[in-house]
Amino acid sequence: MIILSSVSKFFGQKKAVDNISFKTKEGEIIGFLGPNGAGKTTTMRLILGYLKPDVGKININGFNPVDNRINVLKQTGYLPENNPLYLDMRVFEYLSFVACAKNEKNWQNIAKEVGLLEVLNKKIEELSRGFKQRVGLAASLFGNPKYLVLDEPTSGLDPLEQEKIRSLIKKLGQKKTIIFSTHILSEVEAVANRLIIIHKGKIVYDGKKPKEKGGVEKLFKLKVKN
Amino acid sequence: MKNLIKKEVSHYLNNPLGYIVIILFGIFANLFFVKDLFVVGSASLRPFFLLLPWFLLVFIPAVSMRAFSEEKRNNTIEVLLTLPYLETQIVLAKFFAVLTVFIIALSLTLSLPFSLFLLTKIYLPEILIGYLGTLFLGASFSAISLFFSSQTKNQVVAFLLSVITLFFLLVLGSDFLASYLPKIVQEFFVPFSPFYHFQNFIKGVFDFRSLFYFSSFVFLFLFLTVLELEKRN
Numbered sequence: 406m407i408i409l410s411s412v413s414k415f416f417g418q419k420k421a422v423d424n425i426s427f428k429t430k431e432g433e434i435i436g437f438l439g440p441n442g443a444g445k446t447t448t449m450r451l452i453l454g455y456l457k458p459d460v461g462k463i464n465i466n467g468f469n470p471v472d473n474r475i476n477v478l479k480q481t482g483y484l485p486e487n488n489p490l491y492l493d494m495r496v497f498e499y500l501s502f503v504a505c506a507k508n509e510k511n512w513q514n515i516a517k518e519v520g521l522l523e524v525l526n527k528k529i530e531e532l533s534r535g536f537k538q539r540v541g542l543a544a545s546l547f548g549n550p551k552y553l554v555l556d557e558p559t560s561g562l563d564p565l566e567q568e569k570i571r572s573l574i575k576k577l578g579q580k581k582t583i584i585f586s587t588h589i590l591s592e593v594e595a596v597a598n599r600l601i602i603i604h605k606g607k608i609v610y611d612g613k614k615p616k617e618k619g620g621v622e623k624l625f626k627l628k629v630k631n
Numbered sequence: 632m633k634n635l636i637k638k639e640v641s642h643y644l645n646n647p648l649g650y651i652v653i654i655l656f657g658i659f660a661n662l663f664f665v666k667d668l669f670v671v672g673s674a675s676l677r678p679f680f681l682l683l684p685w686f687l688l689v690f691i692p693a694v695s696m697r698a699f700s701e702e703k704r705n706n707t708i709e710v711l712l713t714l715p716y717l718e719t720q721i722v723l724a725k726f727f728a729v730l731t732v733f734i735i736a737l738s739l740t741l742s743l744p745f746s747l748f749l750l751t752k753i754y755l756p757e758i759l760i761g762y763l764g765t766l767f768l769g770a771s772f773s774a775i776s777l778f779f780s781s782q783t784k785n786q787v788v789a790f791l792l793s794v795i796t797l798f799f800l801l802v803l804g805s806d807f808l809a810s811y812l813p814k815i816v817q818e819f820f821v822p823f824s825p826f827y828h829f830q831n832f833i834k835g836v837f838d839f840r841s842l843f844y845f846s847s848f849v850f851l852f853l854f855l856t857v858l859e860l861e862k863r864n
Contacts, residue, residue, distance in 0.1 A: 453713050456863060478715040485713065489706040493645060505634040506714040 406430070407452060407552060407582065412461030413606075414447055421447040423606035424461070429552075434578040436597030436614065437586040438625055444606040445586040446486050449554050452584070453483050466551060479507070482545035486556040486586075488538055492530035496521060496540055499529060500547075507548030519543040519573070535566035542570065546577070553577060555585040559592060571596050590622045602628045632720050639728030643694065649732065656690045657739030664743050676753075679743060680761045680833040684801055684826055687733075687765075687772050692793035694732050695776035696786040698725045699856075704784040708860075718860040722777065722853055729773040737765060757835030764832020767845035771825055772797055774852035781859040801826045 407429040414422040422444045429435060439445045450456040451463060454470025454477050463470050470477040491499055500521075504512035516522060519539045524532060529540060538558065545553060558574065559567040567589075574583060574596050587593060593600055593614060602610035602625060609628040615621055643649035664679040702708040711721055744758045776793040783789050804824025812820070821827050825848065828841035 450709075455709060455713055475715045475717065478713060483713045485706070485709045487706065489710055491642075491707055491710075492705075493642070498641070502634060502638050503714065506716060 406464075406466060407584070408462075408464040409448075409452070410462045410464075412448075412451060412458045412463060414444075414451060414456060415459050420606050422451065422458075425603070425606070425608045426461075427601060427608065427611055429582050429584070431582060432578065432580075433582050433599050434574065434597050435582075435584045435599045435601055436593030436621075437584055437601050437603065438588075438590070438593060438621075439586070439603035440629060441588075443603045445603055446556055447606075448603065449483075449556050449584065449586065452554055453478065453481060479548060480550050481552045481554060482547070482550035484541045484545045484553075484555040484558055487560070488541040490529050490537060490540060493528065495526055495528055496532070497525040499540065500525075500543060503544040504547050509547035509549075512543075512547055515543050515546050519546070520569075534561050535563065535569075538562060538566070538570065542573065551581060553581050553583040553585075555583065557586055557588070559587065559589065567592070590625055594618075594621045600624070604629050632716075632724055635716060635720060635724030636727050636731075639698075639724050640731050643728065643732050649694070652690065652693050653732065653736045653739070656686060656736045660686055660740045661743065664740075676744060676747065676758055676761060677833055679740070680765065680829075683765055684768060684829060687769055688794060688797045688801060690736065691729070691733065691769060691772040692776045692779075692790045692797070695725075695729045695773055695780055696790040696793065697780065698729065698777055699781040699860075700783050700786045700789045704786075712860070712863070718857045722856045722860065725777055726770075726773055726849075726853060729777065730770060733769045733773065734766070737762070737769070754835070760832050760835050760837050763837070764829050764841075767832070767842070768825055768829045771845050771848040771852075774849040774856075778852040778856045778859070781856045800824050804828075804830070 409428075410426050411424050412422060412426070413420060413424050425444075425448065437445050437448070447456065451458050452465065452470065454474035457471050465477045466480055468476045494502070496516075500512050500516055504510075509515070516525065519542055521536070521539055521543055524536055529537065532540065542555075542558065545555065555574070559570050562570065571592060574585060577583060578596075578598075585596070597614050600610065600612065600614040600621065601608060610624060615624055660679070660683065663682050664676075699708070702711060712718070744753060747753050772793075775796060776789070779792040779796070780786070780789040782792070801824065804821055804826030822844075825845070828838070828844045831838040831841045
């Protein structure tokens with residue numbers, strides 16, 4: 406279970422995350438929505454222990470990411486924003502490096518499942534954006550993490566690739582708790598079963614996703630306007 | 632940590648720049664020694680060891696400059712820091728990788744003692760201690776260069792900061808500056824120079840004070856690098 410209790414994070418004078426609290430349940434796919442600079446990425450980095458909260462507490466399955474970052478990272482897969490990768494490495498080199506770090510013996514099976522077999526020998530810099538995204542996603546699945554934190558997993562992909570990634574998230578959501586951020590409202594409608602809207606560092610909505618078509622968009626506009 | 636070191640070393644060796652820097656180091660180091668041997672007529676490795684710190688002044692920052700700055704620029708540092716590795720492990724892996732590249736480059740100079748051995752009588756312990764001193768000197772240069780690499784996203788800035796600082800530290804222990812400084816100032820500052828401690832090794836003296844100096848130097852800058860990584864700037 407991921408628990409955030411009254412968490413705030415400052416960058417200088419700016420409050421990037423302002424007193425946010427939420428708790429995840431097993432098997433949830435949480436769509437994390439918000440305009441640019443709302444605090445989505447900062448919240449995700451706080452969950453991972455990449456950043457330390459200035460106020461509040463975070464608990465990931467019994468571990469505090471500030472004191473037990475390694476234990477948190479062993480059970481959390483992460484796809485960072487813009488999917489930074491070592492471009493000069495070959496796909497298999499990168500995947501085997503991450504697999505070794507996360508103690509994943511069957512990384513080839515995951516690579517196969519994500520559709521990377523045909524590009525394993527290619528340099529990452531030669532890959533299309535879609536394949537690069539799959540590399541990042543495959544790496545986030547290594548070590549069989551309980552939680553997946555995906556920062557804009559479909560950003561910059563063509564509609565076909567977006568659809569593939571969404572299907573994959575849905576499939577993974579049957580076994581794992583997933584938090585994913587996105588700007589694409591229809592994506593939340595298609596994939597998520599819970600919606601958190603963050604605006605100016607504060608959570609302005611946390612609940613079930615509206616059932617009617619276009620409901621997410623209406624809710625988002627309403628909450629972000631206010 | 633073996634996994635991290637392997638990744639870092641292959642990062643250098645998969646890159647043509649890594650080979651260029653190593654080969655250039657080998658060529659220049661050998662060239663200057665050959666000059667001493669045949670032009671000056673000195674059949675000793677001392678002139679070579681005396682010149683080495685000035686080569687390393689450029690070579691080690693050139694190898695280390697990208698270690699953290701490139702990770703920061705490309706944001707792959709986020710990938711690295713969200714893998715289950717401690718900051719200390721990451722810093723040590725990068726340190727050992729730079730040291731490995733340095734040892735590869737240094738091994739290109741082994742032809743020099745071998746040539747001397749064929750030409751004249753050599754005193755092996757002196758040469759071994761000289762190489763050991765070079766290793767310590769390289770380790771301390773690597774630690775300081777890694778620290779500057781962790782300070783900036785720009786490799787050129789990291790390189791320049793390292794070269795300027797190392798130059799200052801070397802000059803501090805050289806005869807050149809010593810002749811300009813009052814004796815009291817000189818006696819206070821000179822022991823802070825790596826060059827001062829390296830000279831003991833060149834003479835074939837294994838001085839534990841110098842060993843302590845180099846170890847403290849490495850520890851201090853690696854520790855500062857770990858602190859910088861923990862700040863997540």
